[in-house]
Amino acid sequence: MTFGCHVSIRDGYLAAAKYANKIGAQAFQYFPKNARSLSVKEFDKNDAAACREFCHTNSLFTIAHTPYPTSITPPPAKKEINIASILNDLAIADACGSAGIVVHFGSRTAENAPLASYHLMLEMLNTILSQWDGDCLLLLENNAGKEAALGTTLEESVQVRNLCEYPEKIGFCLDTCHAFASGMWNGEDTYVFKQKAVELGYAANLTAIHLNNSMHPFGSRRDRHANIYKGGHIMPKQMESIIAAFSDIPFILETPSDLGISHEEEMTTLKRLDRLPPAKTT
Numbered sequence: 001m002t003f004g005c006h007v008s009i010r011d012g013y014l015a016a017a018k019y020a021n022k023i024g025a026q027a028f029q030y031f032p033k034n035a036r037s038l039s040v041k042e043f044d045k046n047d048a049a050a051c052r053e054f055c056h057t058n059s060l061f062t063i064a065h066t067p068y069p070t071s072i073t074p075p076p077a078k079k080e081i082n083i084a085s086i087l088n089d090l091a092i093a094d095a096c097g098s099a100g101i102v103v104h105f106g107s108r109t110a111e112n113a114p115l116a117s118y119h120l121m122l123e124m125l126n127t128i129l130s131q132w133d134g135d136c137l138l139l140l141e142n143n144a145g146k147e148a149a150l151g152t153t154l155e156e157s158v159q160v161r162n163l164c165e166y167p168e169k170i171g172f173c174l175d176t177c178h179a180f181a182s183g184m185w186n187g188e189d190t191y192v193f194k195q196k197a198v199e200l201g202y203a204a205n206l207t208a209i210h211l212n213n214s215m216h217p218f219g220s221r222r223d224r225h226a227n228i229y230k231g232g233h234i235m236p237k238q239m240e241s242i243i244a245a246f247s248d249i250p251f252i253l254e255t256p257s258d259l260g261i262s263h264e265e266e267m268t269t270l271k272r273l274d275r276l277p278p279a280k281t282t
Helices: 013-022 045-057 076-095 114-130 154-163 176-182 190-200 236-245 263-275
Strands: 003-006 027-030 061-065 100-104 137-141 170-175 206-211 251-253
Touching (some): 013 027, 013 045, 045 076, 061 076, 061 206, 076 100, 076 114, 114 154, 137 206, 154 170, 154 190, 170 176, 176 206, 190 236, 236 263
Parallel strands (some): 003 251, 061 100, 100 137, 170 206
């Protein structure tokens, strides 16, 4: 099993990789630029190349996460800035050797217009990916289901990928907190959930998992992450069932690190699960 966490690039991409390696991470996620900006970043290509080499040498799996304001269903005035920003994120992550960049599934552009939102999403994805020829994938992340959110079912993610003109450039990132909060997975139905993911073709294109507990109950549609074994509504056995079911996928922690539990401590605990019995298959 592969466990990692989100790290800062405050001191550069190579420094982020070295820090992740130092705390025992086998994988890590990072923001390719300012997490609150859609500005195109002129990045240090030598630093990115050094990061790529370090990760290759140390068998570190990496993904990047697009900045918070990023949207693939933006208002007309912000379409071009989002397209440019996502292409910039892809270029940075590709230079760093990352498998993909995580983009949140879109939201409704109008209260009762989900179809128009899907059309816009596909238009955005086609425009972006028609200009992208690197190895880095665009990874669609499921939503928690807050107001006006789409992307709360496996079917939506798979259908958007299937309808895109460049499906081979799209993968998935599953967030366990979002899945629990949206009602996609209740913690007790892991076998059924996994089977559905396999049958739909979701599992075959699942690149990474955001391993997060939920501060709020099942179906709450509230996106607040909790630590894996403390302060969450997903019980330990439920969390361990999803880990066992998708044991071949890298797990990235986005859990709180300011509540007395560090990512290093959580990863140490999780690594002990490497001897979990195989997930139930019947």
